[in-house]
Amino acid sequence: MTTAAPLRATPAHQAELIFESTPDASKNQGTLVHRGPVTSDLSFYAPPADGSKPHNYVEKAPGGQPQRNFGAAWVPVTLGDIRGRENDFTLDNNAFATISNVASEEKDFADDEHIKAVYYPEVEELLRENVPGIKRVILFDHTIRRATKDAHRAPVTRVHIDQTATSATARVRQHVEDAAEAEKLLKGRYRIINVWRPLNGPVVSFPLGFADSATVSDEDLIPVEHRYPDRNGETAAVKHNDKQDWYYWSGMTNEERLLLKCFDSDEKIGRWGRVPHTAFTDPRTPEGAPGRESIEVRALVFG
Numbered sequence: 001m002t003t004a005a006p007l008r009a010t011p012a013h014q015a016e017l018i019f020e021s022t023p024d025a026s027k028n029q030g031t032l033v034h035r036g037p038v039t040s041d042l043s044f045y046a047p048p049a050d051g052s053k054p055h056n057y058v059e060k061a062p063g064g065q066p067q068r069n070f071g072a073a074w075v076p077v078t079l080g081d082i083r084g085r086e087n088d089f090t091l092d093n094n095a096f097a098t099i100s101n102v103a104s105e106e107k108d109f110a111d112d113e114h115i116k117a118v119y120y121p122e123v124e125e126l127l128r129e130n131v132p133g134i135k136r137v138i139l140f141d142h143t144i145r146r147a148t149k150d151a152h153r154a155p156v157t158r159v160h161i162d163q164t165a166t167s168a169t170a171r172v173r174q175h176v177e178d179a180a181e182a183e184k185l186l187k188g189r190y191r192i193i194n195v196w197r198p199l200n201g202p203v204v205s206f207p208l209g210f211a212d213s214a215t216v217s218d219e220d221l222i223p224v225e226h227r228y229p230d231r232n233g234e235t236a237a238v239k240h241n242d243k244q245d246w247y248y249w250s251g252m253t254n255e256e257r258l259l260l261k262c263f264d265s266d267e268k269i270g271r272w273g274r275v276p277h278t279a280f281t282d283p284r285t286p287e288g289a290p291g292r293e294s295i296e297v298r299a300l301v302f303g
Helices: 112-130 165-175 179-185
Strands: 015-018 031-034 038-046 055-057 071-081 096-099 136-146 190-198 208-211 221-227 232-238 246-248 257-264 277-279 293-302
Touching: 038 232, 096 112, 112 136, 112 190, 112 257, 112 293, 136 165, 165 179, 165 190, 165 232, 165 257, 165 293, 208 257
Parallel strands: 055 221, 071 246
Antiparallel strands: 015 031, 038 071, 096 257, 136 293, 190 257, 190 293, 208 246, 208 277, 221 232
């Protein structure tokens, strides 16, 4: 059984030691977790110097090419802590939401097929229980990130959105096998929602920052060609704007889930259908703190 996150006051600049006795409790027990707002430099979009269309490679760039052809504009940003006010935010109004007290039978997160067999059904059930109106769910991939030297995927310290309208449409056609059914589904409401959780919580290094989508202008978003070895997709880079409101969820545990809405075809109910996000360096992170490990599962949600 899952529940919405409890409202629990946490004064700014408070720090606490975290101990848990849950089945998913991790080796990070006894870690000092800082609460409250924090200021950190975030990496926003800077256009290619030659004026070309921005692109980046998902895997290692071929032939010695740079991993991406656009730059970074580092801007100090203060991120508010949603701990204690989780219920103030919703997918429809802000493009992110939280869920607490979530148990999982998947413990190791070491084998992709085991993750799909055990964890994927849990994620689908979680979405059906917590996102109104769902008629169908397709979980189409996942990424495990580890802040370690030899990790295949590390936390992304660049403000971005995983999908655009173009790539969301392409995802439907890619993952719905029947072409006629895909076109029918594209006429209704469809969303792409990421389900994000730590694997070694509480998170103390490279926490995830996310913007309130209602404060992000369409003019802030730049389509980026996302180059896979076998195809091209599209993500969005984000220009900084002082009107953007940024947040994080301090000390996320293994039993907490963050829902990030990357796209929503309904521009009335789900007007705020894209949430910029990024890992960031928390200057309060204790020396020698464990590197963050996390998994994000991406879902096509219809209805």
